[in-house]
Amino acid sequence: MGSVEMRALRCVLWRDLLLALRRRGDVATALLFFVIVASLFPLGVGAQPNLLREIAPGVIWVAALLSSLLSLRRLFESDHADGTLEQILLGAAPLGVVVLAKAVAHWLAAGLPLVAIAPVIALQYDLPAVLYPVLALSLALGTPVLSLIGAIGAALTLGLRGGGVLLALLVLPLYVPVLILGAGAVEMSAAGSGGEAQLLLLAAALVFAAAFAPWAIAAALRISSE
Amino acid sequence: MRWFWYASPQTFFPLAGRIALWCGLAAVPLALAGLYVGFFVAPTDAQQGEAYRIIFIHVPAAWMSMFLYVVMAFWAAIGLAFNTRLSGMMAAAIAPTGALFTFIALWTGSLWGKPTWGTWWVWDARLTSELILLFLYAGVMALRASIDDRDRADRAAAVLAIVGVVNLPVIHYSVYWWNTLHQPATLTKLGKPSMAGDMLWPLLVMLLGFTLYFGAVLLMRLRAEILRRERDAAWLRAGLAR
């Protein structure tokens, strides 16, 4: 990447992180949502340790999915509202790089905290401690993919009436492979056969998404901003 | 280049009407022939008895549902690349029929599952994959419906359709893998019966019949869409005044 792209990447990344830092409340609410959703399942299915241990990977992953979905709205909304998005579209920085930077910033503010908190939730579900690294790694690899794919949905539904629900409808089917791979990695690990295959596939998905999602996000932003 | 001659709604409109008529007329005898062979000529399956005959609806519908999503994504890509309005209208007209075929595949799959597997719904790889396909169709239709500006709606739905079609094999295989992780192997033996020749023929005939049916319905919807959007165009007013 040339120096213009690197500068643009650094600039947008720094700006978005700064904004997220100033709106710590938003970040905290998404995190809290993650914790609350994960706490609802035992209330719904009963607190038998064996059952909870079995459903833990799936539940944690679904909660991470939903929490990531909630925080996607603010990816482009505030910029769209105050006109910054138009400036970006008209500006010299390549749009693909800008949206990649925004997605990375989103992940750092919304996805990485989930990775950090996940072992605490796993503790609630009595997941054996030996599985924590796999869980954290699967989330660390998967949540960026969620941010990238979700950003496509956020760009497509920018400013629409349907709002968050429409975004969820569009994006959740696309999240399914990440969910299956992520939860599957932990489950395979728990069963003793090691989750390396799933983790490698997740890494491949991340590379693929990082390479191709920016095109889709940029195209969607241009379509939504006319 | 001759390719673009029919890319204008004006020239395609009468052609669509003629093709729709022929497709519709051809679909009916084909479907009847397929059903006849399926019911009276194809032998009874050793494992599943007469219940297996549901595949003559289930498999063509499932195949159509997946094929139509790819076709929709194809026209969406053409519309984005060449900026032709008609391609966007085409993609819009495909979605409802595709979604309905997915629905039929799910329903018939469930009704097939009850006598063969004992439950109404089973998280079988094929059915689960079809369910997610239904969600993908619903997403494209919902997105198009919630944008008022026709051009923006077409292009947004096109991007979504393309992203969806790229994800489709990924979703398909990940669901299949997930199924092997969670289902005991014995359940997969009660899947599709081995295809005797007599069973394959009616399947293909039904598939062809469904394709022609889809062609007729697609072109009718396309004509309706053209009428709606080109309402003020001079060629349409002149044509309707006659």
Place this chain on the structure above:
Amino acid sequence: MNDFLAMGGYGAYVWPCFALAAAVLAWNALAARRLHERAREQACRFGAEIRTETPVARILTRAGRATGVVLENGDEIAADVVVSSVDPRLTFERFLEQHGLMSR
């Protein structure tokens, strides 16, 4: 015949399948046709002719309902609905003066 309907005991599953598929496909085709018909009707109907520099002299009424307008050049245009964007006083005093609505 009974054997055929029973479908080896699975009749209750096989027939609803085919019936459902036929119903859904037929409904789809009919819906497409209805869409087409309605679009055709609307395309015929929603044409508008805009005339400028054509002052209206009076609004025609019959039995308490508006039935059209008379232009200053004498032309009459029949209509089911007359919409006046002129202020109410002018509408009632000038265009509907024959009713003497303002004198009450």
